[in-house]
Amino acid sequence: MQRFRTAASRRAATAPSRRPGLRTDPKTRWCGRVAVCADVVATALPVAATLCALEEAHVVDQTAVVTITWLLVGWSGKRYAHWALGEGRPIGPVFRDWLVLLGILAVVRTMCGLGNVPTAAVGALLPALVVAVVARRLILRHLRSACRDARGLRHVLVVGEAETVESVIGQLAQRTDHEYVVVGACAVGEGEVPSGVPVCLRLAADEPDGPADDSAVAEAAEELGADLVFVAPGRHLSGDRLRRLSWALHDRGCPLMVLPGIIEVARRRVRLTSVAGLTLLHIAPPTRDGAQTFVKAAMDRLGTLLLIGALGPLFAVLALAVRLGSPGPVFYRQTRVGRNGVQFPMWKFRTMVVDADRLQSDLEAANENDGHMFKMRRDPRVTSVGRFLRRYSLDELPQLVNVLLGHMSLVGPRPPLPEEVARYDEVEMRRLDVKPGLTGLWQVSGRSDLSWHETVSLDLRYVDNWSWSWDVSVMARTVRAVLDGRGAY
Template sequence: MADTAGATVPVAFVFQQAGQPHVVTATAAVCVAWLCVLTGHQRYGLRFLGESRGLVTTLHDWLTLVGLLAVVRVLSSESSPPAVALLAVTPAPVLTALCRSLTHRHLKAQRRQARAVHRALVVGEARAVDRVVEQLASRTDHPYVVIGAVPVGESVPRSGIPEAGQLAGADRGDDGQAVLAAARRHGAETVLVAPGSLLYGERLRALSWTVHDAGLPLVIASGLADVALRRVRPSTAAGLHLLHVDPPVRRGPQLLLKSALDRAGAALGLALLAPLFVLLALAVRLDSDGPALYRQTRVGHRGEHFTMWKFRSMAVDADRLRPHLTSANDMDGPLFKMRADPRVTRLGRLLRRTSLDELPQLVNVLRGEMSLVGPRPPLPDEVSTYEGPALRRLLVKPGLTGPWQVSGRSDLSWDESLALDLRYADNWSLTTDLGLLARTFRAVVDGRGAY
């Protein structure tokens, strides 16, 4: 209904206001073409509907529509001015994208309550079952809820998932029937297999035949985690099914474009916000003794140190007092945050709540030390405690906003923050940045975790 309204109402209105003939015909043609494009791209299928906000895919669909209508225009000798025709079809993707975003939010809310999900039976060795169950339980933005497990071998899973059955360590030819019986007892809608040394090759193939012949879908857990789908390409070699995993983007034209957009956005922001900067600086000076700006050494891209700027939100001796407050830290890991930090000034609480204290970092972005989007810039003493995977978050520039800021900020644990940053660092793309920028406004208004 939203797609139909977006393709009919604007076209009819614009063509009528422009005095164009054949308003009904043009409206019907655009509506049919738009719905055909969306249907052809399977946007109404269960695999797509509500699973994504769809900003990029909506743009792709709209460009396809424009191309299709251009062909129809030539074949039918339609004579409306190109600017009028383009204006008429522009609202369609906007309304479609809005509808997809609302559908995505609704689906996420449903899944947080264990609704709109597939009941999955996990089959695999105990350690593999535990790994899959733990990964799925850590997030709710997916369609699977584990209702039982069928371990392979003698080991017992430790995840606490009910055991629906068990397969022998050696293939006895009855795997499929045992899994089907367990699926029927527990009402499973999907069989999720975690392959391992005891379940692979011909044994896995025979299991898939039995499950599919019974009409149940079968899903294979590859063992990869937090790798964006666009980086994975399936292929076949000598009968083997292979997954090619593209490396993260660390150089090339995309990063050059990101840098250019960062600096252009920072320059525009500084120009537009100059009056606000003056007002905030005066307010900070009047609220408490000390300078308006606070500078601090942070660690940036590939471990390089730089001076980060903020509007001062604490007393001037805040750094000297921090060692005395270590026992009151509300965060785990190397981060230090207090919900009721006595060093924060009256105005400082408002600045932090609204994230206005971060605005001077636009200067850091303009200088190339930071990006508009990226992980939060850590302190040197935090970095000194990093081990192994944590160092990977330094492979991209720190950002003015990023996954940490839009996902709860200081309400997140260290492990949750690190997981978000690593996911961003390994799967970065321009579309990811655009999505995080769009979510930043809501995060600022919400203020959750800002203290």
């Protein structure tokens, strides 16, 4: 908790001050305008050039129709909204919008008697798709960089029971890739908020008789200059009470966000609906079968065959280096635990002395990992060649054979040892619901520098929310992580 308090305090201290009631966000407005301009240029220029080359009539009018339609499709899909620009993985939504654009243009041309959309014109629309994805990735990178530097942050007032408020503050303080910084809390009841965030108001645990508490929360938000209010419902914060609080906040122009209490659920799995006056969140189950799993399996096999073929000479060089670097076999075979607890033999290039497993018991006191894994930054069992292989993850390459045999996937959680699994609790066992991976969120987010809690959180986020597009993103990030070598030892 001390680490959370420090992170939250640093963001709050470096965040620019604002006068109360200011709720504008120039940063996101500027990014939205950039996204619109990029879409206009990437659509209008290629389409106009193509129509001129095809000697189509009314080039300007057709270009304007195509460009405006693309903007309207994006606007209806909320692609220019500030919250959409701050979300990752834009490929899927943008591609769906692009297909909608093709459908609309086909209908419009048919109604106007212009015939089907020419194949060349479809090709001219490809830059709009590519630029839309690239622009949003660059905008997302800019927004996250600004958040890490405490620029463009949104001040938040958290309302809820003390224990829940503390949980929300800790969850936000763990990461800096978001725009929210907590500047105050309104605690329901008399519980303590040990994170150090000022409690500016205490609300009665019992249901109040009048709107005094609701007005007090709105006034506190104004005094703190909060951009919005987070409300975490609980046993002392009922639906009716939340409704009245929303009236008080909205009457003063202060936005409200309700925290349902679920964590690490991708937005694509959440659907909002309303029944009999009740607002419901439908949480789709994690993907375990269907077309996406077929694509993942095909990508694993095809990608592995291509990598083995391309890296064949490197395998030979590394095998020779291991053989000459120290006495012992080239490969190291170790039993690991895969999906649903099934054990399998995993292969690596040997990076330690031959009797390394026997020597580990003498080094347990020097373990630098706070969980079930054994990690030492300067492990004396590692050979000189092994240090080089580990730094750039070259020792993991033989696991491509495990992927080809179906034991592992290209992307997934780290494959654990049987003795590690024996100490897993119910939450940690969920890591075994998918195949372990050659790479994953653990490898691209810091590897051995991460705590055990952070490692499990990353793995569970992947287990519950994976998609083939996410796998592609992780594999792309793996190249940079390998070259960087951070956390590899």
